[in-house]
Amino acid sequence: MDNNTVGLRSHNAVIDRVFEHIDNRTTDLGHSQWHEPVEHYVSQKRYEQEMTLLRERPVVFCPSAAIPEAGSFVSRTAAGTPLLVVRDNDLRVRAFINACRHRGMKVASGEGCARTFSCPYHGWTYNLDGTLRGVPGAAAFPDLEQETAGLKELFALEKGGLVYVQQEGSPQLNTLDTALDFFDSTQPLIHQSNTVDEANWKLLTETLLEGYHIKSLHRESFYPFGLDNINVIESFGQNSRVVYPFKRIENLRTVAVNERKIEGFATLVYHLFPNVSVSVLSKHTSVTIIEPLSPTRTQMFSYYIKHRATSGKEISHEAAMKDVDFVNQSGQEEDRAAARDIQETVTTSANSHLTFGLFEQAIVRFHKHLDEELSGG
Ligand code: FES
Ligand SMILES: [Fe+2]
Structure with a gap:
């Protein structure tokens, strides 16, 4: 199924939306804040409910x-x-x-x-x-x-x-009504990795779903290349897509619309509810399964798949691996460290809830859908 069928913008429309945001100094906004109880990041009971959900759907x-x-x-x-x-x-x-x-x-x-x-x-x-x-x-x-x-x-x-x-x-086949076609059988797996962190799986998921932290958390890693807090955020079914444009997207302003390509000018992160992300980068796409091991421990399995040839030109293994290394270096480690840090504070009396604002609407949706599923709603 292609993007349009599930109501996502075309890549060209995403690029235009990014330019709109750059010109107006805006970003996509949600409608309301969300307060997630800190117990949900440590509770054994909540964890077991979430595990049941993960077993009862594809x-x-x-x-x-x-x-x-x-x-x-x-x-x-x-x-x-x-x-x-x-x-x-x-x-x-x-x-x-x-x-x-x-x-x-x-x-x-x-x-x-x-x-x-x-x-x-x-x-x-x-x-x-x-x-x-x-x-x-x-x-x-x-x-x-x-x-x-x-x-x-x-x-x-x-x-x-x-x-x-x-x-x-x-x-539960209905949950696959919005399943997108990400890969064809010609695209090879070029790399795999897995990590274990002392953090609830939802904290690690949250780091992937907003661009409000690009400048402060990723000052040296992503911020030199990426725009801070300019994102195009859409939903399809219970899933979301968050687009993170690079500064060099400006170069596309002078390219004819039918010749524009988003790969290399933005990262597209698809959150497949509840615990999977698919990130489309310049020369490869990564699939990450965020696997809960306990309420406070999570393993992430990542698979890296090379993009198909563009205009008949095959992407070299080396070029694709350079792309993989770039994301894997510092940026991802910074996100994981943030999640581990937060895990240590959710057991303190500092916050009864974690707060998510209008910039963080993909996370708000994630929690909303999770709540609905767990309360049978
Ligand atoms: S052969 Fe598998 S447990 Fe004995
Ligand atoms: Fe991040």
Whole structure:
């Protein structure tokens, strides 16, 4: 699905909107402030409600490019469940609970490419479609029904270059009505990283969703290149898009409208509710899954995918990696440090709530939708 179908502006309209803001010294504004109780960043109860939400809807697990061929797999814990996601021999993506049906050992670890999964404990083996393939000393299990002893399968769906997994309940396909097409199958994964921070997952998410802090927090990293607090902010479904223009977007003023391209002149950050971001940069797009490990600890898994060739010209691996390094250097570390700092103050008596203003409307929407989902509204 393209941007226009879900009501997002075209790239050209975004560029015009940025010029409007620069000329009028304005930025996109929300309608109201939001006050988020500090308990929501530490409470075990709130955390468990959020984990239930993450298990009961399709959530991005990885980009398709992370499992490009038959047998490619990624295993990791998502919302508290060890998962194994694999592309089977028919190239269909399947998701399983990564637990052997004998005594529960994880049958896969990390990621890679396999023909079968063999449990490291006693060697039960499973096919790529999860069916049980072999049991050493099968005579010792007279009651075993091979047909029903395959890996426990979960709902998985591949859409627009992303793999979604829903762990519990009937598939909430309506939440994918606004799922955009981000990648085609020709775009390779060029890099991966993951980080762990002592901070609630929502604090790390919030850092991605407003440009009010560019000048003060990113003075040396992003501010030399980026405009401070000039953003185009839109929503689609429960998701948002925040556009962060670079100073050099001024160069586009003299370029014919049909020749303008936004890549290289702004970063487009898509927040896929609740816990995923997709950032479109100059030469690559990154997908980050913000995975809660506890109320105060979060792991972020990032995948970096090279842009398609533009006007027939392939982007070199080196150029794309330079782009990756630029974002990864200082800027992101500054955001993560801010989230860790805030985690230390939310347990003090300084604030009963964290306050989000009109510049921070994508965060306001995030909390609003989260509240609605958790109260069943
Ligand atoms: S636990 Fe997997 S073979 Fe025994
Ligand atoms: Fe930031």
